[in-house]
Amino acid sequence: MQNFLAPEFQFIHQYIKKLAGKGALGLTDDAAILSVEPEYELVLTADAMVEHVHFFSSDAVDLIAQKLLRCNLSDLAGMGAEPVGYLLTVSLPKHCFNAMWFEQFTSGLQRDQELFHISLLGGDTTSNPHNMVFSLTAIGKTLKNKSLRRNNAQVGDGIWVTGTIGDAALGLLALKNEINDVDGFLTQRYHLPQPRLGLNLVDIASAGMDISDGLIQDLGHLTRESQVGAIIYADQIPLSKQAKILGNSYLETCLTGGDDYELLLTIPQDKEQQAITQSHKANIPLTKIGYCTDQQGSVICYDSNKITMNFKNTGWSHI
């Protein structure tokens, strides 16, 4: 982190400074300081978002900032971690260097900082002659050795998801005018993911991750790392009212589209009741959609007639 702004850009420092919390040292030093209580360990993740790849030029800047932060927070949620803070680098074309742009950008972050009880630890603002590029590193914590991994699902464990699946993928179709988003719900789900923080499944779930590349592909990742297989049932996968209305022809989009930012979890059968209790406590819906099999590498999704579904695409590629 550096004090690198020419005098005419010092206003930026004021906007960014408002986001800085304890440990950021008022953004005056080369780096931030973070203390970790001895019973905790840190969980760290980083993602980038690029104009023309991950968002449209016309998207609201506060929503872009919030989505970037929330995608990273969702990764923390996927590890069962509690968020602590974040570092952010922004590379911007000339037209962004004005108070209105920074006001909007930082107001989105400010809202989410309050919502998720985190603050900015540091970062960098640079120019980019071409397009907006953001990168965010999120830092969370878990009790030592209690983070949720992908590699511990066991044969027979139930497969569960939070929330509803596919809304964001449908939201993207709506933004491309391919479907009609009557009440704005689907678009909202695309722009503003809801990281499923606060669902305390320590010593309950056997494995977990966040769903960002599509349910089917991410289930493939989880089962591969755990060396198990999976059978899931399409008619048990929770869909929103808005997704259901669109009908079966959009089911594949829901199951293979990206950007859900819901959690995918495996839970041993004897822990199901505890999981449901935690789900009620956190007010986060949790639905069982299948179970882990001993058919390593096999992810089977049955339709309502118990026929194996075949998918043209199994997931979203960010490249």
Added chain:
Amino acid sequence: MQNFLAPEFQFIHQYIKKLAGKGALGLTDDAAILSVEPEYELVLTADAMVEHVHFFSSDAVDLIAQKLLRCNLSDLAGMGAEPVGYLLTVSLPKHCFNAMWFEQFTSGLQRDQELFHISLLGGDTTSNPHNMVFSLTAIGKTLKNKSLRRNNAQVGDGIWVTGTIGDAALGLLALKNEINDVDGFLTQRYHLPQPRLGLNLVDIASAGMDISDGLIQDLGHLTRESQVGAIIYADQIPLSKQAKILGNSYLETCLTGGDDYELLLTIPQDKEQQAITQSHKANIPLTKIGYCTDQQGSVICYDSNKITMNFKNTGWSHI
């Protein structure tokens, strides 16, 4: 962090995976895990580097990667921290998505990982239709409450710098063909900064930072945060043989140019001997260039005739 690569880009994962260390969980999960010994606290910094702003398209990719890493390590050195690991996001145009590019990019990082005893903790690779944009978050540690801050320089403390000042700024002039870099030393100093890690000044230096925006400007930052002033002597500022040959007309460039990545330190007079001992131990040259005054906000640089120097530019703006 996500498993987000389409099959045709899975080769990238192999290159990046080689960089992953303990805690990165083989890059298989949503995030990395980092334990911190109870007597330590973490030091965190992030910087971005943008093609056409911070480096030329023709620059060697391994050097770009190393410079990005080293700039961040220099921030850690400025806080007196020991590096632990880093997260990296890269956003790349299509022409970079080939094995040769990734081989070169990761080989630079690999070399520096070995040199500085660190490893990759996580990150993200995305496309960018326009240009290369990199962002790196570096994580270090210091004993609790022992990090070097900018705000504790006292009136009477000596002002010291490591290494030689101005080489990188001259290296940039050489790359622009404005001066001749006979032996390649200056260009090398521009491309490959040397983070001054390992100079253990805990309980010796009163304040410190790395010099990235030019000595004069950074001295302004440090004295402002410490509410002191400064007098320094141009003829005591250490210059390399190559910089000296260019003569006095390049002195301003040396004192106000950016990219030094040397350390600027204030050291109480009764600790000077200890500092020199540490400098010998670490094999890092340390030179006294002036002292802190009670003239808050005043940074005076005397030339060899004891006349105050006036600078056209006081430092480098990254915007």
